[in-house]
Amino acid sequence: MSNTNVVEESYEKLQAEIEELIKGWRKSINETAVVKESSFELISSPLIPQLDLEADMNQYHLFIIELFDFLAERQPENHEYCDILKENLTIDIVSKWFKEVITVNRYYFHAVAEQYQVPEWLPLFAAEQAARPFLQKAAAELETVLTKFQHDPCCPACGEPARFAVVGKKGKKELTCPRCLHSREEKKLCCAHCGTEDHTQMIVMKVDGEEGAEIHGCQTCKGYTKVIDMRKLLKKETPALMDIKTIHLDYIAQENGFGTAEDGKYH
């Protein structure tokens, strides 16, 4: 995998450190439930955007501040922007950020960036990373409810477009969401987007010399999934990191005419 990885080492390191932060935050919220029991009766997916999560906004605020401090230290060129956002964050704004980031409202965060004259990516990135522990906690709590949602082109928990799958220890293909870590089993030759099981419609692409990484493309809906055989890898990275490290597979799939549900034109 390292032979073809196109991601810069420094960026990979930064992401790995952010993953460690998220891991720590996840531990700190482990004791409290974020999903209200009464909300389990929902019938459509994705579930989490429809729920009113009981997330502690003070904690979310702290996570964002911690992330801004981290970014300011690692990327001095963003120090000033992080400070501007930090100074203007109130509990009300943080609550609004949390609500909007769950549904990935890009328009809202674009407006925030314009309002404070900061890089467009920064508010959404911070809000998203700090919300992940809550998303992951919620997805874990909803595990049993989520089993009834199959063949969804998006993650049934958080709505992230399906694009990443791993082959686990037992050899089963599991669609894994890099955002909320929800994973669901999928047939080996089945399109994660439209559910096609016709093997003549499925194309498996491999990168020369890269063992254990495949792109499963569907000729019916032109969707694709990256499939990583974790059994072959020495170091088991988190799905978010693996997703970043295999970004070259996205390029290859897209150069070959495949896309994801996020692109809109396939579904």
Add this chain to the structure above:
Amino acid sequence: MADYIKFVDVTKCDGCRACMVACKNWNDLPAEPEDFNGSIQSHRDLTANTWNVITFNEHETSDGNFEWLFRHMSCLHCNQAACEKACPESAISYTKFNSVVIDAEKCVGCGYCVQNCSFGVVQLATYKDKNGSEYRKAQKCTLCTDRLEQGLQPACVVACHTDCLIYEEKDLVLAEANKRLGEVKERFPNANIYNPQGIEGTNTIYLLADKPSVYGLPENPKVALSQVVWKDYAQPLGKMMLGATTMAVIGAAISNAVRKDRPEGDHDHE
């Protein structure tokens, strides 16, 4: 990077030989067809072109029944490797993954490593150069160091379908080994973890169902003191002395040349 080691739980092995095939495949080793020699074991022993072999030992249980004892036999990658100590050309070395590898460029095919390996793992392969002259090189399992460098598991581990072979972080492996030992003790009272301390442990540890000798393994292998003295003390000292002598000779030659260049009468006088 954390220390990784290979764990071979022989009690999970079903003798499928997938590890042998995967090894041949990845390392591009030629097949070595063998005649039937009275056992369903495919090869009698490791060879220069067969870096791992599943041994089939016939075993009589305490109640008189028959049982196969399998063992994935390959290099154990000793922490104090006798082959490394014996090599006069320093062609055998440890990698950052703690695997013991042979540098084919440096190997002169002397065979000292073959004679000294505690487990009979290293073997000599014979090749022919373009003039038809034969030459030899020592060969053995590399722990798939080339795969490890790419972030991949060793080929044999990937191929193993019973999880008999695991390549994981050392602490996890040792914990798993102890856990498994407790589980199999009832069925195999002589079960033990084979990680010989006489050679400071190995980077392939075994959970054996019976005594090491039953599997053809030495009970307590050690590297001969003479080898340790030779490799770790005498050789570096010898090299240092050779360097010092060379420097002295060069120094003397320069000094003589400078003296010769001076005119006859140009002497210091008091």
